[in-house]
Amino acid sequence: QQQVKQSPQSLIVQKGGISIINCAYENTAFDYFPWYQQFPGKGPALLIAIRPDVSEKKEGRFTISFNKSAKQFSLHIMDSQPGDSATYFCAAGGGGNKLTFGTGTQLKVEL
Amino acid sequence: NAGVMQNPRHLVRRRGQEARLRCSPMKGHSHVYWYRQLPEEGLKFMVYLQKENIIDESGMPKERFSAEFPKEGPSILRIQQVVRGDSAAYFCASSPLRQASTDTQYFGPGTRLTVL
Numbered sequence: 001q002q003q004v005k006q007s008p009q010s011l012i013v014q015k016g017g018i019s020i021i022n023c024a025y026e027n028t029a030f031d032y033f034p035w036y037q038q039f040p041g042k043g044p045a046l047l048i049a050i051r052p053d054v055s056e057k058k059e060g061r062f063t064i065s066f067n068k069s070a071k072q073f074s075l076h077i078m079d080s081q082p083g084d085s086a087t088y089f090c091a092a093g094g095g096g097n098k099l100t101f102g103t104g105t106q107l108k109v110e111l
Numbered sequence: 112n113a114g115v116m117q118n119p120r121h122l123v124r125r126r127g128q129e130a131r132l133r134c135s136p137m138k139g140h141s142h143v144y145w146y147r148q149l150p151e152e153g154l155k156f157m158v159y160l161q162k163e164n165i166i167d168e169s170g171m172p173k174e175r176f177s178a179e180f181p182k183e184g185p186s187i188l189r190i191q192q193v194v195r196g197d198s199a200a201y202f203c204a205s206s207p208l209r210q211a212s213t214d215t216q217y218f219g220p221g222t223r224l225t226v227l
Contacts, residue, residue, distance in 0.1 A: 006153075034215070043115075043202055043218040044154065089153055097206070098144065098167060099216060101153035 004092050006102025013109050019077040021105045023090035026071065030092040033066065034099070035075045038087045047088070048075070080109045113138065115205050115219035116185075123225045130190040130197070132222045136205030143186045144216060145178060148200040160186060193226045200224075 005024045013019045023033075031052055036044035050057045050064040050073065057064045063076040077084055085108050091099040116135040124130050136143050142161055146154040159167040160180035171178065175193075180186040190197055202221045206214035 036218070043117075043220045046215060046217065049215065091154075097142065097214065098156040098159055098170070099146075099154075100156070101146075103153045104151075 004090060004100050004102045006090050006105060008105060009103070010106040011108070013080045013107065015080065015082060015109055015111050017080050017109075019080045019084065019107055019109070020074060021088055021090070021107070022072065022074045023092075023102050024070075024072045025092050025100075027092070027094070027100075028071070030094040030100075032093040033064070033073050034091050034093070035062075035064065036089045036091065036101075038089065038104075044089060077107075080107075082109045082111060085109050115140075115203055115217055117203050117219035117222050119222060120220060121223050121225070123227060124193050125227050126194055127192050130193050130224055130226075132188040132190075132201050132203075132224070134186040134188070134203030134205075134219060136186070136203075137207075137217055140205035140207050140217075142206045142214065143180050144204045144206075145186075145188050146202045146204065146218075148202060148221075150199075154202060157188075190224075193224075195226045198224055198226045 034049035035047045037047045038044045048059050048062045050066050052068050061078045066073045087104045087106050089104050090102040093099045144159050145157040148154045156170040158171050158178045175191045177189045200221045200223050204216040204218045206216050
């Protein structure tokens with residue numbers, strides 16, 4: 001099963017709050033889990049990525065938490081800002097180099 | 112250092128015409144991937160190429176679609192006899208010479224194809 005399930009579909013967070021987006025996968029051959037940020041009319045931009053040898057990775061306000069046994073991973077955006085309003089995609093890759101993407105989460109950060 | 116470049120950014124075609132989408136990878140990158148994004152959906156893998164070789168085309172429709180990455184010049188995604196269902200954003204990504212099981216992919220700005 002190549003599917004990556006992402007939730008929620010949309011998310012509204014107050015400025016300064018924590019945004020949390022979750023993804024789950026089935027294929028145990030996946031060994032690379034990136035998150036991409038996409039603004040309207042633009043291409044996806046790599047935000048942060050993790051491999052399954054660690055359970056957490058932090059870069060600035062962005063943290064990936066990874067649970068290998070549950071086959072789940074999540075993106076946490078701390079101190080969310082209006083400029084973070086965008087669509088976020090999780091993805092998974094392994095072996096053949098192609099990425100399997102989730103369906104996306106539209107994040108809106110309100111003042 | 113230029114990123115992944117795609118052109119045209121917007122392309123309008125009538126049903127039955129051909130669409131050619133071009134992608135120049137980042138400098139030093141020898142792997143190119145094409146993805147399609149339908150409105151309100153995630154990206155779907157189409158094809159993975161290296162110079163002069165198609166490595167994985169498992170996501171390409173069997174008919175009308177083809178891709179190439181010649182020794183010189185950009186990668187081309189070609190759609191023959193376009194239909195309205197081909198309307199989508201087409202993204203190209205590139206990665207450097209393979210170092211790990213999956214390399215980081217950097218995406219271009221996309222080509223938005225509209226079929227009238």
